Amino acid sequence: AQKVxxxxxxxxxxxxxxxxxxxxxxxxxxxxYLFWYKQPxxxxxxxxxxxxxFDEQNEISGRYSWNFQKSTSxxxxxITASQVVDSAVYFCALxxxxxxxASKLTFGTGTRLQVTL
Amino acid sequence: xxxxxxxPRHEVTEMGQEVTLRCKPISGHDYLFWYRQTMxxxxxxxxxxNNNVPIDDSGMPEDRFSAKMPNxxxxxxxxQPSEPRDSAVYFCASxxxxxTYEQYFGPGTRLTVT
Numbered sequence: 301a302q303k304v305x306x307x308x309x310x311x312x313x314x315x316x317x318x319x320x321x322x323x324x325x326x327x328x329x330x331x332x333y334l335f336w337y338k339q340p341x342x343x344x345x346x347x348x349x350x351x352x353x354f355d356e357q358n359e360i361s362g363r364y365s366w367n368f369q370k371s372t373s374x375x376x377x378x379i380t381a382s383q384v385v386d387s388a389v390y391f392c393a394l395x396x397x398x399x400x401x402a403s404k405l406t407f408g409t410g411t412r413l414q415v416t417l
Numbered sequence: 418x419x420x421x422x423x424x425p426r427h428e429v430t431e432m433g434q435e436v437t438l439r440c441k442p443i444s445g446h447d448y449l450f451w452y453r454q455t456m457x458x459x460x461x462x463x464x465x466x467n468n469n470v471p472i473d474d475s476g477m478p479e480d481r482f483s484a485k486m487p488n489x490x491x492x493x494x495x496x497q498p499s500e501p502r503d504s505a506v507y508f509c510a511s512x513x514x515x516x517t518y519e520q521y522f523g524p525g526t527r528l529t530v531t
Contacts, residue, residue: 333518335519335520343506343525344522347519347520391460395518403465404465404476405452405462407459407460410459
């Protein structure tokens, strides 16, 4: 069975601080995808990034960066110079891949990030 | 481009009533997913379709829940009869499926059963 653990329930930072959201996953599959989604107070789920199990390159997009380490089954998310608009719940998710097709997402419980002035 | 469209955005109903949630996926996406979000259980998959065919409905709570996808641009999730424990936010998501597997979510329907 697949499992995603986000041990940090809630994090509070002051604007301009860097913050890292942790994600640890469990799967028996050799091929899988990892995702991060953002859920702002308005409630929608916004796709941020996808990573496949064969690509361990770190990725940077503006103030966002992701560190994928297969050896520790982790896919951590760092926000540099946080802003109030980053306040949201962030979900890490895992997708199995069956015969080259998409499948369901298994979500972590989410980390609520509060950025204050 | 229009994203995933869900209606209604909010639904308040009394226990025992039938509730129908609607979803229009992104055009060209072959996969459609229904999720439910509650405080107690988080985000959980209910059912998903590939090319209008249900693939996995193991997450559907019980026989009171049913989902259909009569064509590539429309899906419904029906609860009959509804119960207070069905109160949740129901999300529909769609995905291209092959080569790119990310799912794009609709705004959700907040269901309250009194």
